[in-house]
Amino acid sequence: MAFQCQRDCYMQEFVTTVVSCCPSELKLENNGKKEKVKGFNVILKDTILFPEGGGQPDDRGTIAGVPVLRVTRQGAEAVHFVSSPLEVGLEVQLKVDWDRRFDHMQQHSGQHLITAMADSMFSYKTTSWELGRQRSTIELDTGTAKPGEIEALERAVNEKIREHVPVTVKVLTLDDPAMEQVRSRGLPEDAVGPIRVIDIEGVDANMCCGTHVSNLSHLQVIKILGIEKGKKNKINLIFLAGNRVLKYAEKSYTIERALTALLKTGADDHVEAVDKVQKSVKALQKSNLSLLRDMAVLIAQNYKNNPNRGNLFCLHRKEGDNEFMNIIANEIGTEETVLFLTVGEEKGAGLFLLVGPEEIVEKMGPRVAELLEGKGAGKKGRFQGKASRMERRGEVEALLQEHSRCPHLEE
Incomplete structure (x- = not known):
């Protein structure tokens, strides 16, 4: 059978009768996540709401004011999924979302x-x-x-x-x-x-x-x-x-105007201007990485030259990466010292590295990851990973400090 939506594709409102209404569930996407929604499958005597098919998505609209969340075809019937029940035999008015249709x-x-x-x-x-x-x-x-x-x-x-x-x-x-x-x-x-x-x-x-x-x-x-x-x-x-x-x-014109304001050039020069910006950014990133490496070496040397250094070294920098932390660890290179290094935001996500005697790192690494609400892995005296709660670094430092004073204490 052809539905009314197929006989007259331009019809936006239609009166028909409810034939059946049965409880059902539907998987709907909400902010990228699929969730099950409870509702009702409604079959009508006829419909102006197109059920998906032929490469075309289904329509949206309302039945007696109740929003239709999905329309599918089962044999000769169109099945409308709604959140509220509709009385069988009831005469109802359908409205189609015309812009979508x-x-x-x-x-x-x-x-x-x-x-x-x-x-x-x-x-x-x-x-x-x-x-x-x-x-x-x-x-x-x-x-x-x-x-x-x-x-x-x-x-x-x-x-x-x-x-x-x-x-x-x-x-x-x-x-x-x-x-x-x-x-x-x-x-x-x-x-x-x-x-x-x-x-x-x-x-x-x-x-x-x-x-x-x-x-x-x-x-x-x-x-x-x-x-x-x-x-x-x-x-x-x-x-x-x-x-x-x-x-x-x-949309293209809106983007063009925004780029013109940012790049201070006409639309015809946008590509060339962006290319220059990208090259400049790459050069700055390269220079920044070089400076970070040099800084990592200086930080390690400063620690090693400190006669009053202890056996626990903690450091956090907003700028940096895994390489930055590993350079510091490699430069210090002492088996007696426990290093707790972090990079990233003061609060929020970041990276961490725990280095020291194997038995200490093996024991404390998972505890550190747990406190920072992150994940990590390691071997041979190194444990590193990602963290989602950098604001808890102080708790980690206190835990490591306590352990360094009482290495045989069972936490």
């Missing part, structure tokens, strides 16, 4: 157009595609594109947009002779009923379950950002369609 329509129709033109112009077949959140990707079965082909493809698709080419939906049976002219990569195993075909007049006819614009002019414009190397003997073509091109232009 129209964006998907533009990207999906744009993909059909690019795919068809890439095939007719260069015999490059589309093997898969992805409608991403910010940009979309078409995988083409060619290892490379010749110079000028991508530019020519972009000009051709935008010419079709300017020609106001109609896009219509046809419903055909498998034995219909018109099916011989339809492009397809095969039907899903659970497909039932007549075949839905998206026909771009004079350009392409393709089996598809997704939502599409009714005229190529509604795409506004297509921008092909470029191509990247894909799987073996394939390339990925990256593109934007419609409103995404406008948003991309606005």
Whole structure:
């Protein structure tokens, strides 16, 4: 069956009836982490909320004011996941998140157009595609594109947009002779009923379950950002369609203005200015590393020349790295001294190094890592690692001081 969203892709509100409502769970991503959410799977008599399929993500919207968090297709049914139950038999109003829907329509129709033109112009077949959140990707079965082909493809698709080419939906049976002219990569195993075909007049006819614009002019414009190397003997073509091109232009201009203010140069000179900054930073980093190495040697020598030095040496510097700490340890190089060295922020994350007699380091190393709420490992009198609580260095120093006064004390 075709849903109302497939019969009229532009319908934004719709009244229907709740057929079933069952408790369910759904994994949702929240700040990069997936978590299980309890809710209800709702099946409606019909829907304007598109269930994911054909490379197109699902719609968002509301049912009787209740937000729809996911829409999936199970056979001939669309299953809507909501957080609150809905009464079976209840007449409800659906509203679709139109901005999301129209964006998907533009990207999906744009993909059909690019795919068809890439095939007719260069015999490059589309093997898969992805409608991403910010940009979309078409995988083409060619290892490379010749110079000028991508530019020519972009000009051709935008010419079709300017020609106001109609896009219509046809419903055909498998034995219909018109099916011989339809492009397809095969039907899903659970497909039932007549075949839905998206026909771009004079350009392409393709089996598809997704939502599409009714005229190529509604795409506004297509921008092909470029191509990247894909799987073996394939390339990925990256593109934007419609409103995404406008948003991309606005974002690019905002970045351009910010760079102009920072670099004190016009937009045409940004690359050269950044290149100079990077070279300058590399030179400074090299000089800084050299100074840190020299400083590490001086710190070690100063300690060794101190007649009142004890058998515990603790040092923290905000600037530094593992090499800095290891130079100090190697320069001091005494088996009687316990060294506790740290680099990083005064409070927060950093690196640590514990050096000394093997039996002491083996025993105290894990304790140090635990106090600093970090992780580490070591052998042969050295234990080093990462810490997340540098503000607890004082507790570590007190522990090591106590141990140095009472080496046989069981902590």
